[in-house]
Structure formats: structure tokens, C-alpha cells
Amino acid sequence: MSTNPARRRNQLFDSAFHDRFGQWPVGYIPAGGADMGDVVAVANAVGDGDDSAFYDAFVSSGDAKAAAARRLLSAGHRHSARGQFLRASCMYAAAYHPIFGSPVDPRLLAAFDKQMGAFRTVMELSDPPVRPAGIPFEGDELPAYLVPAAGRADEVRPLLILTNGFDATMTDMYFASGVAALERGYHVLLFDGPGQGAMLYRRGVPLRPDWEAVIAAVVDYATTVPIVDSTRIALSGWSLGGYLAPRAASGEHRLAACIADPGQWDIADSMRRFLAVLGVPDADTVAFDSLDDATLTRLATAIESDREMRWQIVQRGYWTTGAADLRGFLRILAGFTLKDRVGDIRCPTLLTAAENDPLAAGTSVFFDALSCPKTLLRFTTAEGAGEHTEMINRSLYNQRALDWLDETLDAG
Known part of the structure; x- marks a missing residue:
């Protein structure tokens, strides 16, 4: 491990930019996505290397785990093989975030295909086996998995639908919340919506603000599954999903509960805070x-000169939304608002706010505007859960959020 003096406290990778993505698997340790040694070994291999070194190290780790899984499966060790395929999927998923952007890098597609191939094998090795599904949506199909609760595959149970945000995929949601929910007795529905996973990477379908249309199709599908209790369907979203989930709840009233991690009701507000930092007069209005x-032009120059901002806005933002430039991106973001729909949210709603998460800056105002039954959970640095989506303490997040959901849905 490098002794780079510029490394931040608790940083594993030499580059702070790489550390942002490289530590995602740390958050997935409780769910079997990795172990600490896996991440440390990759960080050592990357050293002070570039994005290609980062990609190669994670893919190499995934390849090694997938090869081990195949050997274990051949030897009849089905449980161990499933665990190694899970880790392989996690490593592949971590590899390609730094190379986001349009046109899509072929390496991203290669790693994503390996990620989803390993995950598909994991699902096939489950007991009972879980098959991929396609949710009809506007002449297309949303890729999905409906995973039955652990040990309760034949029971009619509450369903938790998990929705992603800007830059994660179905496997991330499985590790971040799915495993914990399955162990609690919830059936779990994972899916890629517009602008997410295969819908973006393979089909080029951009993100859209009217998530109520997306979730209506997802709920339509869920109500056809015999083991789903259609009166107890909940929706949870993390990161940008903290906007998408309550936006969906404002129009899809078959939902019995909604969780937003963190709670967000206007994505343009986050961009206005960014404009204020860059010195735009009256940025808040x-x-x-x-x-x-x-x-x-001045803003675009500032963005291009900062690696983190360039990734967030140009590489990720333009690509995910289908914007061609900064003006187009800002125009699209303006449509991601709940301010004119917040009164339409009727189901019990849980908002979270982590202490150091800039996306939670408006959560309290959003909470006050809600007229439905509501709860606000705060997470702190002292608990090890103060960062965006409580990423390195998902166990604490899941305990509190699922306790709330158990009580809300009477999900015994």
C-alpha cells in the first residue's frame, strides 16, 4: 500500500477519485459482495495507476473469483461457488465507474456483461433458482429479478421494490439493501429503469423524471406474481433514487410505503448550490x-478543469440524461422536481439524511412539505454512517429502515 501523504483519512486508494468508487465493495461486505482483503488487494494493485489500471485490477479480481467459482461448482461445492460468483459480480461492477461516458467504452460493456453473467449464475444457484424477468414498458422490457424472501419462497409476502439512481445497477441494490430485506422476510424486486444499467449501457435509453410512469409498470408486473401481497408493496430508492422513489409515490398510489435515501424533492436545487460555489449571482433563484x-462557457471551463466535477456532470450527467451540453443538462434537471406534486404523496414515507451528504441539504424542507404519514431518520459521522447513502455502514441503515418498514406494513 502506498504511503502517499496526500491520502485522506480512511482512504484505501492513492487517488481520492478512485477511492470514491473503489470503496463501494466495502459497503457490501455484510451482504457477501466482498471482504476487506479483496478491496485492499485491488488498491495495492492499482497503486498510483490511472483509470485503466483501476479497471484492470478490479476486472482481474472478478476474473479470479469467477474462475474459482467454476472450479468449486465442478467439485460440487454449490454454496461456496455461489459466494464466489457474488464476489466476482461485485468486483466487475466496481471496475468501470471512472470510464463512464458517451460513446460507451467497450471495456464498460465487457465488465458489465461479466457482472450480470455472474449475478445470473448466483440467481440460478439460489434455492429455489431465480430466473431473470422482463417488465413490459412502453414497447420495451425493463430487465428485472423478483427474488423471494429467504426460506419463504412459497409464501405470499410483502414486496420491496428497489430503485437505483444515477450510477449504480441491480447488483448494487441487491448488496446494499436486497440481502437485508430478503433476510427480513420481504420478497425483493430489482430492476433497471431508463438511464440505469442495461437500459442505458446497452440500449441507450436516458433517465427521465416521471418515475411514476416507470413504477406503474413495475407494480403492474408485481401484482401478477402469486407470492406478492399486492396490498403491501413498498418502494425504496437510494442516491438519485431518493428523488425517484417519492416522485413515483406521488403518482402510483398502489404503493403502501416509500423510502427515500436521502430524501430529495428538487434535483435542480443541488445544481443551484453548485452554481453558487462557482460564483453565479443569485444562484439559488x-x-x-x-x-x-x-x-x-465559464462554468463549463471550471467543470472540465476539476476531475470530480467533470465526471459527475460531463461523463455521468450528460450521458445518463442524454444531454448534449451544459445548457441542455441544466434544462433536463429542471424537470426533476416534486415541488408541484409533494401533496400527492399519500403513503407513509421515510426520508433519510446523512450528516455529510450534500444531496440531503434539502431533506428537512422536503420533510416539512409532506402531508402524508412521515418519518425522518438522520445518520451521523459518529455512527460511521455520515456519508452519502450511509455507504460504509449499510448495516445500520438497513436495520433502521427495515424496522420502520416492518412497523409500517405490519410485516411479521
Whole structure:
């Protein structure tokens, strides 16, 4: 491990940019996605290398675990093989975030295909086996898995639908929340919506703000599954899903509960805070369409000069939303709002707010605006859960969120 003096406290990778993505598997340790040694070994292999070194190290780790899984399966060790395929999927998924962008890098597609191939094998090795599903949606199909609760596959049980945000996939949701929910007795539905996973990577379908249309199709499908209690269907979203889930609840009233981690009701507000940092006058009230070309050019230059901002806005933001430039991106973001729909959320709703998460800056205001039964859970640095989506203490998040859901749905 490098002794780079610029490394932040608790940083494993030499590059802070790489550390942001490289530590995702740490959050998945309780769910069997990795162990600490897996991540440390990859960080050692990357050293002070570039994005290609980061990609290669994670893919190499995934390849080694997949090869071990195949050997174990051949030797009849089905349980151990399933565990290694899980770890392989996790490693592949961690490899490609730094190379996000359009046109899609062939390496991203190669790792994603390996990730989902390993996960498909995991599902096939489950007891009982779980098959991939396709949810009809606007002439297409959303890729999905409906995973039955642990040991209760034949029972009619509550269903927890998990929705992602900007930059994660079905496997991330499985590790982050799915395993914990399955152990609690919930059936779990994982899916890729527009702008997510295969829908974006393979089909080029961009993200959209009207998530109520997406979830209506998902709930339509769920109600056809005999083991799903259609009166106890809950929706949980993390990261940008903290907007998408309550947005869906504002229009899809078959939901019995909604969780937003963190609670967000206007994505443009986050962008306005960014504009304020860059010195845009009256950034908190400015209409994006009113920004002149000179201001946009200055903003674009600042974004391009900062690796983190460039990744968030150009590599991820433009690609995920289908925007061609900064003006288009801002215009699209303006549509991601709940401010005119918040009163339409009727089901019990849980909002979370982590202490150091900038996306939780408006959660309290959102909470106050809700007129439905509501709960706000705060997470702190002192608990080891103060960062965005409580990423390195998902166990604490899942305990509290699922306790709330148990009580809300009377899910015994």
C-alpha cells in the first residue's frame, strides 16, 4: 500500500477519485459482495495507476473469483461457488465507474456483461433458482429479478421494490439493501429503469423524471406474481433514487410505503448550490434558461478543469440524461422536481439524511412539505454512517429502515 501523504483519512486508494468508487465493495461486505482483503488487494494493485489500471485490477479480481467459482461448482461445492460468483459480480461492477461516458467504452460493456453473467449464475444457484424477468414498458422490457424472501419462497409476502439512481445497477441494490430485506422476510424486486444499467449501457435509453410512469409498470408486473401481497408493496430508492422513489409515490398510489435515501424533492436545487460555489449571482433563484453563453462557457471551463466535477456532470450527467451540453443538462434537471406534486404523496414515507451528504441539504424542507404519514431518520459521522447513502455502514441503515418498514406494513 502506498504511503502517499496526500491520502485522506480512511482512504484505501492513492487517488481520492478512485477511492470514491473503489470503496463501494466495502459497503457490501455484510451482504457477501466482498471482504476487506479483496478491496485492499485491488488498491495495492492499482497503486498510483490511472483509470485503466483501476479497471484492470478490479476486472482481474472478478476474473479470479469467477474462475474459482467454476472450479468449486465442478467439485460440487454449490454454496461456496455461489459466494464466489457474488464476489466476482461485485468486483466487475466496481471496475468501470471512472470510464463512464458517451460513446460507451467497450471495456464498460465487457465488465458489465461479466457482472450480470455472474449475478445470473448466483440467481440460478439460489434455492429455489431465480430466473431473470422482463417488465413490459412502453414497447420495451425493463430487465428485472423478483427474488423471494429467504426460506419463504412459497409464501405470499410483502414486496420491496428497489430503485437505483444515477450510477449504480441491480447488483448494487441487491448488496446494499436486497440481502437485508430478503433476510427480513420481504420478497425483493430489482430492476433497471431508463438511464440505469442495461437500459442505458446497452440500449441507450436516458433517465427521465416521471418515475411514476416507470413504477406503474413495475407494480403492474408485481401484482401478477402469486407470492406478492399486492396490498403491501413498498418502494425504496437510494442516491438519485431518493428523488425517484417519492416522485413515483406521488403518482402510483398502489404503493403502501416509500423510502427515500436521502430524501430529495428538487434535483435542480443541488445544481443551484453548485452554481453558487462557482460564483453565479443569485444562484439559488436563477432560471437555468436565463444563463448567458459567457456564463455557461465559464462554468463549463471550471467543470472540465476539476476531475470530480467533470465526471459527475460531463461523463455521468450528460450521458445518463442524454444531454448534449451544459445548457441542455441544466434544462433536463429542471424537470426533476416534486415541488408541484409533494401533496400527492399519500403513503407513509421515510426520508433519510446523512450528516455529510450534500444531496440531503434539502431533506428537512422536503420533510416539512409532506402531508402524508412521515418519518425522518438522520445518520451521523459518529455512527460511521455520515456519508452519502450511509455507504460504509449499510448495516445500520438497513436495520433502521427495515424496522420502520416492518412497523409500517405490519410485516411479521
